[in-house]
Amino acid sequence: MKKIFTILGLISVAASMNAQIVINEVYGGGGNAGATLKNDFVELINNGSSVVTLTGAYLQYASTNGAFGPSGSNNNPLNNKLALPLITLNPGQKYLIQLAAGNGGTQNLPTPDFAPSGTAFPNQPLGLSGSGGKIALTSDSENPTAANGSNVIDFVGWGASGVSLFEGAGAAPATSNTTSISRTNGIDTNNNNADFTAGTPTPENSNTGSLAVTEISRGKSSNFVKNTFVKNNEITFGADVKDVKVFNMFGQVVKEASVKQNGTVNVAELAKGTYIVTGTVNKEAVSQKILKD
Structure with a gap:
Protein backbone atom coordinates (compact mmCIF):
# COMPACT_ATOMS: atom_id res chain seq x y z
CA MET A 1 0.00 0.00 0.00
CA GLY A 209 11.42 3.69 23.50
CA SER A 210 14.21 3.78 26.08
CA LEU A 211 13.88 0.01 26.32
CA ALA A 212 15.41 -0.29 22.86
CA VAL A 213 18.93 -0.67 24.22
CA THR A 214 21.71 -2.93 23.04
CA GLU A 215 20.65 -6.56 22.96
CA ILE A 216 22.62 -9.06 24.98
CA SER A 217 24.49 -11.66 22.95
CA ARG A 218 25.20 -15.08 24.39
CA GLY A 219 28.81 -14.07 24.94
CA LYS A 220 27.84 -11.10 27.11
CA SER A 221 25.05 -12.65 29.12
CA SER A 222 27.40 -13.92 31.84
CA ASN A 223 28.52 -10.33 32.47
CA PHE A 224 25.00 -9.14 33.16
CA VAL A 225 22.10 -11.23 34.48
CA LYS A 226 23.30 -14.69 35.52
CA ASN A 227 19.89 -16.21 36.34
CA THR A 228 17.35 -15.20 33.71
CA PHE A 229 14.91 -17.68 35.28
CA VAL A 230 14.40 -16.25 38.78
CA LYS A 231 13.14 -18.77 41.32
CA ASN A 232 14.58 -17.42 44.59
CA ASN A 233 13.31 -13.81 44.35
CA GLU A 234 16.82 -12.51 43.59
CA ILE A 235 18.40 -11.42 40.32
CA THR A 236 22.14 -12.15 40.34
CA PHE A 237 24.52 -10.06 38.23
CA GLY A 238 27.86 -11.18 36.83
CA ALA A 239 29.49 -7.74 36.68
CA ASP A 240 29.43 -4.29 38.21
CA VAL A 241 26.18 -2.80 36.85
CA LYS A 242 25.13 0.82 37.12
CA ASP A 243 21.60 2.16 36.81
CA VAL A 244 19.80 -1.19 36.96
CA LYS A 245 16.14 -0.82 36.02
CA VAL A 246 13.51 -3.56 35.97
CA PHE A 247 10.59 -2.88 33.60
CA ASN A 248 7.30 -4.71 33.52
CA MET A 249 5.76 -5.56 30.15
CA PHE A 250 3.80 -2.29 30.19
CA GLY A 251 7.08 -0.34 30.07
CA GLN A 252 6.84 0.79 33.69
CA VAL A 253 9.91 0.85 35.95
CA VAL A 254 9.19 -1.37 38.96
CA LYS A 255 12.68 -1.61 40.50
CA GLU A 256 15.93 0.40 40.41
CA ALA A 257 19.38 -0.35 41.82
CA SER A 258 23.12 -0.47 41.21
CA VAL A 259 25.07 -3.64 42.05
CA LYS A 260 28.58 -5.00 42.23
CA GLN A 261 29.80 -8.15 40.49
CA ASN A 262 27.94 -11.21 41.83
CA GLY A 263 25.60 -8.86 43.67
CA THR A 264 21.86 -9.43 43.82
CA VAL A 265 18.66 -7.41 43.60
CA ASN A 266 15.68 -8.72 45.55
CA VAL A 267 12.43 -8.77 43.57
CA ALA A 268 10.22 -10.60 46.07
CA GLU A 269 7.59 -7.88 45.80
CA LEU A 270 7.16 -8.39 42.05
CA ALA A 271 4.46 -10.68 40.69
CA LYS A 272 5.34 -13.76 38.68
CA GLY A 273 5.86 -12.98 35.02
CA THR A 274 8.20 -11.59 32.38
CA TYR A 275 10.33 -8.47 32.92
CA ILE A 276 13.07 -6.56 31.09
CA VAL A 277 16.21 -5.71 33.08
CA THR A 278 18.43 -2.90 31.78
CA GLY A 279 21.70 -1.47 33.03
CA THR A 280 25.14 -0.16 32.13
CA VAL A 281 28.15 -2.50 32.07
CA ASN A 282 31.55 -0.99 31.20
CA LYS A 283 29.79 2.10 29.82
CA GLU A 284 27.63 -0.05 27.51
CA ALA A 285 23.83 -0.09 27.75
CA VAL A 286 22.59 -3.68 27.96
CA SER A 287 19.28 -5.45 28.53
CA GLN A 288 18.02 -8.92 29.33
CA LYS A 289 14.59 -10.51 29.51
CA ILE A 290 13.92 -12.48 32.70
CA LEU A 291 11.13 -14.74 33.90
CA LYS A 292 10.21 -14.56 37.60
CA ASP A 293 8.66 -17.79 38.84
Whole structure:
Protein backbone atom coordinates (compact mmCIF):
# COMPACT_ATOMS: atom_id res chain seq x y z
CA MET A 1 0.00 0.00 0.00
CA LYS A 2 1.20 3.56 -0.67
CA LYS A 3 2.23 5.29 2.56
CA ILE A 4 2.79 9.07 2.36
CA PHE A 5 3.65 11.19 5.40
CA THR A 6 4.08 14.88 6.13
CA ILE A 7 7.66 15.48 7.23
CA LEU A 8 8.47 18.92 8.65
CA GLY A 9 5.32 20.23 7.05
CA LEU A 10 6.10 18.91 3.55
CA ILE A 11 4.72 15.88 1.77
CA SER A 12 7.70 13.67 1.03
CA VAL A 13 7.14 10.57 -1.08
CA ALA A 14 10.82 9.66 -0.92
CA ALA A 15 10.81 9.65 2.87
CA SER A 16 7.87 7.25 2.92
CA MET A 17 10.12 4.60 1.41
CA ASN A 18 12.26 4.35 4.54
CA ALA A 19 10.10 5.81 7.30
CA GLN A 20 6.52 4.94 8.07
CA ILE A 21 4.06 5.05 10.92
CA VAL A 22 1.86 1.97 11.06
CA ILE A 23 -0.56 0.29 13.45
CA ASN A 24 1.46 -1.86 15.84
CA GLU A 25 -1.10 -3.29 18.29
CA VAL A 26 -4.89 -3.34 18.70
CA TYR A 27 -6.82 -4.35 21.83
CA GLY A 28 -10.60 -4.31 22.12
CA GLY A 29 -11.30 -6.18 25.37
CA GLY A 30 -10.59 -3.40 27.85
CA GLY A 31 -12.82 -3.53 30.89
CA ASN A 32 -14.66 -6.64 29.72
CA ALA A 33 -15.14 -9.81 31.77
CA GLY A 34 -11.77 -11.34 32.65
CA ALA A 35 -9.76 -8.37 31.34
CA THR A 36 -6.89 -6.91 33.34
CA LEU A 37 -6.71 -3.63 31.44
CA LYS A 38 -9.53 -1.12 31.85
CA ASN A 39 -9.34 0.43 28.36
CA ASP A 40 -9.19 -0.52 24.72
CA PHE A 41 -6.17 0.88 22.89
CA VAL A 42 -4.42 1.24 19.56
CA GLU A 43 -0.65 1.55 19.45
CA LEU A 44 1.23 3.08 16.51
CA ILE A 45 4.92 2.69 15.70
CA ASN A 46 7.47 4.27 13.39
CA ASN A 47 9.04 1.15 11.90
CA GLY A 48 11.20 3.08 9.45
CA SER A 49 14.70 4.49 9.79
CA SER A 50 13.96 8.25 9.90
CA VAL A 51 12.04 10.65 12.10
CA VAL A 52 8.47 11.00 10.80
CA THR A 53 5.80 13.61 11.46
CA LEU A 54 2.21 12.60 10.77
CA THR A 55 -0.37 15.37 10.63
CA GLY A 56 -4.03 15.55 9.66
CA ALA A 57 -4.49 11.81 10.18
CA TYR A 58 -7.54 9.94 11.46
CA LEU A 59 -8.07 6.63 13.21
CA GLN A 60 -11.27 4.98 11.98
CA TYR A 61 -13.03 1.86 13.28
CA ALA A 62 -15.72 -0.39 11.85
CA SER A 63 -17.17 -3.65 13.13
CA THR A 64 -16.36 -7.00 11.56
CA ASN A 65 -18.93 -6.70 8.78
CA GLY A 66 -19.85 -3.03 9.08
CA ALA A 67 -18.83 -0.20 6.79
CA PHE A 68 -16.84 2.82 7.92
CA GLY A 69 -18.83 5.94 8.70
CA PRO A 70 -22.55 6.63 9.22
CA SER A 71 -23.50 4.01 6.63
CA GLY A 72 -22.24 1.22 8.85
CA SER A 73 -24.21 -1.76 10.10
CA ASN A 74 -26.68 -1.66 12.96
CA ASN A 75 -23.85 -2.70 15.25
CA ASN A 76 -21.78 0.28 14.15
CA PRO A 77 -24.19 3.04 13.14
CA LEU A 78 -22.06 5.96 14.30
CA ASN A 79 -19.19 7.69 12.57
CA ASN A 80 -16.41 6.05 14.59
CA LYS A 81 -13.41 8.15 13.67
CA LEU A 82 -10.85 10.03 15.73
CA ALA A 83 -8.90 13.08 14.55
CA LEU A 84 -5.33 12.55 15.70
CA PRO A 85 -3.03 15.36 16.84
CA LEU A 86 0.31 16.00 15.16
CA ILE A 87 2.51 12.97 15.85
CA THR A 88 6.32 12.95 15.54
CA LEU A 89 8.07 9.62 16.16
CA ASN A 90 11.70 8.56 16.08
CA PRO A 91 12.59 5.22 14.48
CA GLY A 92 11.15 2.45 16.64
CA GLN A 93 9.19 4.87 18.83
CA LYS A 94 5.62 3.97 19.72
CA TYR A 95 2.49 6.07 20.29
CA LEU A 96 -0.30 4.89 22.61
CA ILE A 97 -3.91 5.94 21.93
CA GLN A 98 -6.26 5.18 24.83
CA LEU A 99 -9.80 4.32 23.74
CA ALA A 100 -13.04 3.38 25.48
CA ALA A 101 -13.15 1.99 29.01
CA GLY A 102 -15.32 -0.90 30.14
CA ASN A 103 -16.82 -1.50 33.55
CA GLY A 104 -14.19 -4.01 34.63
CA GLY A 105 -10.45 -4.46 34.63
CA THR A 106 -7.99 -3.71 37.40
CA GLN A 107 -5.13 -1.92 35.67
CA ASN A 108 -4.83 1.39 33.86
CA LEU A 109 -2.86 1.67 30.66
CA PRO A 110 0.59 3.25 30.80
CA THR A 111 0.20 7.01 30.48
CA PRO A 112 -1.31 7.36 26.99
CA ASP A 113 0.12 9.74 24.43
CA PHE A 114 -3.45 10.60 23.42
CA ALA A 115 -6.62 9.94 25.42
CA PRO A 116 -9.68 11.47 23.71
CA SER A 117 -12.79 12.22 25.68
CA GLY A 118 -16.23 10.96 24.73
CA THR A 119 -16.90 14.25 22.95
CA ALA A 120 -14.26 13.40 20.36
CA PHE A 121 -16.86 11.26 18.59
CA PRO A 122 -20.49 11.71 17.69
CA ASN A 123 -22.27 10.48 20.83
CA GLN A 124 -19.69 7.98 22.10
CA PRO A 125 -16.00 7.18 22.56
CA LEU A 126 -14.38 4.63 20.29
CA GLY A 127 -15.12 1.16 21.64
CA LEU A 128 -13.61 -1.79 19.81
CA SER A 129 -15.01 -5.28 19.51
CA GLY A 130 -13.36 -7.83 21.75
CA SER A 131 -12.95 -10.39 18.95
CA GLY A 132 -12.70 -8.69 15.58
CA GLY A 133 -13.13 -5.57 13.53
CA LYS A 134 -11.32 -3.15 11.24
CA ILE A 135 -9.01 -0.24 12.07
CA ALA A 136 -7.84 2.20 9.40
CA LEU A 137 -5.19 4.88 9.85
CA THR A 138 -6.08 7.43 7.19
CA SER A 139 -4.57 10.66 5.89
CA ASP A 140 -7.94 12.45 6.03
CA SER A 141 -11.47 11.99 7.34
CA GLU A 142 -12.89 10.26 4.26
CA ASN A 143 -14.37 6.84 5.03
CA PRO A 144 -12.28 4.09 3.42
CA THR A 145 -14.06 1.50 1.31
CA ALA A 146 -11.03 -0.73 0.74
CA ALA A 147 -7.98 -1.76 2.75
CA ASN A 148 -5.74 -0.20 0.10
CA GLY A 149 -7.77 2.99 -0.44
CA SER A 150 -5.99 6.11 -1.63
CA ASN A 151 -6.20 7.77 1.80
CA VAL A 152 -5.26 4.65 3.80
CA ILE A 153 -1.89 4.86 5.53
CA ASP A 154 -2.29 1.49 7.25
CA PHE A 155 -5.12 -0.98 7.74
CA VAL A 156 -5.79 -3.96 10.00
CA GLY A 157 -8.74 -6.35 9.72
CA TRP A 158 -8.82 -8.95 12.49
CA GLY A 159 -11.03 -11.83 13.49
CA ALA A 160 -10.60 -15.04 11.51
CA SER A 161 -14.30 -15.47 10.76
CA GLY A 162 -16.16 -13.08 8.52
CA VAL A 163 -14.21 -9.82 8.68
CA SER A 164 -15.05 -8.02 5.46
CA LEU A 165 -11.82 -6.09 4.77
CA PHE A 166 -8.16 -6.79 5.48
CA GLU A 167 -4.73 -6.33 3.96
CA GLY A 168 -3.30 -9.16 1.89
CA ALA A 169 -4.38 -12.78 1.80
CA GLY A 170 -6.24 -12.94 5.11
CA ALA A 171 -7.29 -11.24 8.31
CA ALA A 172 -5.23 -11.04 11.47
CA PRO A 173 -6.19 -13.53 14.22
CA ALA A 174 -9.23 -13.06 16.41
CA THR A 175 -8.73 -11.45 19.80
CA SER A 176 -10.47 -11.88 23.15
CA ASN A 177 -10.98 -9.97 26.38
CA THR A 178 -7.46 -10.99 27.39
CA THR A 179 -5.58 -10.91 24.08
CA SER A 180 -4.61 -8.29 21.53
CA ILE A 181 -3.05 -8.48 18.08
CA SER A 182 0.42 -7.03 17.61
CA ARG A 183 2.99 -6.97 14.84
CA THR A 184 5.20 -10.02 14.58
CA ASN A 185 8.76 -8.66 14.94
CA GLY A 186 7.55 -5.29 13.68
CA ILE A 187 7.06 -6.61 10.15
CA ASP A 188 4.76 -4.80 7.72
CA THR A 189 4.25 -6.77 4.51
CA ASN A 190 0.69 -5.47 4.02
CA ASN A 191 -0.61 -8.95 4.80
CA ASN A 192 -2.59 -8.91 8.04
CA ASN A 193 -2.63 -12.65 8.69
CA ALA A 194 1.16 -12.82 8.41
CA ASP A 195 2.02 -9.52 10.08
CA PHE A 196 -0.01 -9.88 13.30
CA THR A 197 0.00 -12.37 16.16
CA ALA A 198 -2.51 -12.70 19.00
CA GLY A 199 -1.14 -12.58 22.53
CA THR A 200 -1.12 -10.80 25.88
CA PRO A 201 -1.67 -7.03 25.48
CA THR A 202 1.55 -5.03 25.85
CA PRO A 203 0.63 -1.33 25.56
CA GLU A 204 3.63 1.01 25.34
CA ASN A 205 3.73 4.78 25.07
CA SER A 206 6.30 7.04 23.41
CA ASN A 207 8.46 7.07 26.54
CA THR A 208 9.09 3.33 26.46
CA GLY A 209 11.42 3.69 23.50
CA SER A 210 14.21 3.78 26.08
CA LEU A 211 13.88 0.01 26.32
CA ALA A 212 15.41 -0.29 22.86
CA VAL A 213 18.93 -0.67 24.22
CA THR A 214 21.71 -2.93 23.04
CA GLU A 215 20.65 -6.56 22.96
CA ILE A 216 22.62 -9.06 24.98
CA SER A 217 24.49 -11.66 22.95
CA ARG A 218 25.20 -15.08 24.39
CA GLY A 219 28.81 -14.07 24.94
CA LYS A 220 27.84 -11.10 27.11
CA SER A 221 25.05 -12.65 29.12
CA SER A 222 27.40 -13.92 31.84
CA ASN A 223 28.52 -10.33 32.47
CA PHE A 224 25.00 -9.14 33.16
CA VAL A 225 22.10 -11.23 34.48
CA LYS A 226 23.30 -14.69 35.52
CA ASN A 227 19.89 -16.21 36.34
CA THR A 228 17.35 -15.20 33.71
CA PHE A 229 14.91 -17.68 35.28
CA VAL A 230 14.40 -16.25 38.78
CA LYS A 231 13.14 -18.77 41.32
CA ASN A 232 14.58 -17.42 44.59
CA ASN A 233 13.31 -13.81 44.35
CA GLU A 234 16.82 -12.51 43.59
CA ILE A 235 18.40 -11.42 40.32
CA THR A 236 22.14 -12.15 40.34
CA PHE A 237 24.52 -10.06 38.23
CA GLY A 238 27.86 -11.18 36.83
CA ALA A 239 29.49 -7.74 36.68
CA ASP A 240 29.43 -4.29 38.21
CA VAL A 241 26.18 -2.80 36.85
CA LYS A 242 25.13 0.82 37.12
CA ASP A 243 21.60 2.16 36.81
CA VAL A 244 19.80 -1.19 36.96
CA LYS A 245 16.14 -0.82 36.02
CA VAL A 246 13.51 -3.56 35.97
CA PHE A 247 10.59 -2.88 33.60
CA ASN A 248 7.30 -4.71 33.52
CA MET A 249 5.76 -5.56 30.15
CA PHE A 250 3.80 -2.29 30.19
CA GLY A 251 7.08 -0.34 30.07
CA GLN A 252 6.84 0.79 33.69
CA VAL A 253 9.91 0.85 35.95
CA VAL A 254 9.19 -1.37 38.96
CA LYS A 255 12.68 -1.61 40.50
CA GLU A 256 15.93 0.40 40.41
CA ALA A 257 19.38 -0.35 41.82
CA SER A 258 23.12 -0.47 41.21
CA VAL A 259 25.07 -3.64 42.05
CA LYS A 260 28.58 -5.00 42.23
CA GLN A 261 29.80 -8.15 40.49
CA ASN A 262 27.94 -11.21 41.83
CA GLY A 263 25.60 -8.86 43.67
CA THR A 264 21.86 -9.43 43.82
CA VAL A 265 18.66 -7.41 43.60
CA ASN A 266 15.68 -8.72 45.55
CA VAL A 267 12.43 -8.77 43.57
CA ALA A 268 10.22 -10.60 46.07
CA GLU A 269 7.59 -7.88 45.80
CA LEU A 270 7.16 -8.39 42.05
CA ALA A 271 4.46 -10.68 40.69
CA LYS A 272 5.34 -13.76 38.68
CA GLY A 273 5.86 -12.98 35.02
CA THR A 274 8.20 -11.59 32.38
CA TYR A 275 10.33 -8.47 32.92
CA ILE A 276 13.07 -6.56 31.09
CA VAL A 277 16.21 -5.71 33.08
CA THR A 278 18.43 -2.90 31.78
CA GLY A 279 21.70 -1.47 33.03
CA THR A 280 25.14 -0.16 32.13
CA VAL A 281 28.15 -2.50 32.07
CA ASN A 282 31.55 -0.99 31.20
CA LYS A 283 29.79 2.10 29.82
CA GLU A 284 27.63 -0.05 27.51
CA ALA A 285 23.83 -0.09 27.75
CA VAL A 286 22.59 -3.68 27.96
CA SER A 287 19.28 -5.45 28.53
CA GLN A 288 18.02 -8.92 29.33
CA LYS A 289 14.59 -10.51 29.51
CA ILE A 290 13.92 -12.48 32.70
CA LEU A 291 11.13 -14.74 33.90
CA LYS A 292 10.21 -14.56 37.60
CA ASP A 293 8.66 -17.79 38.84
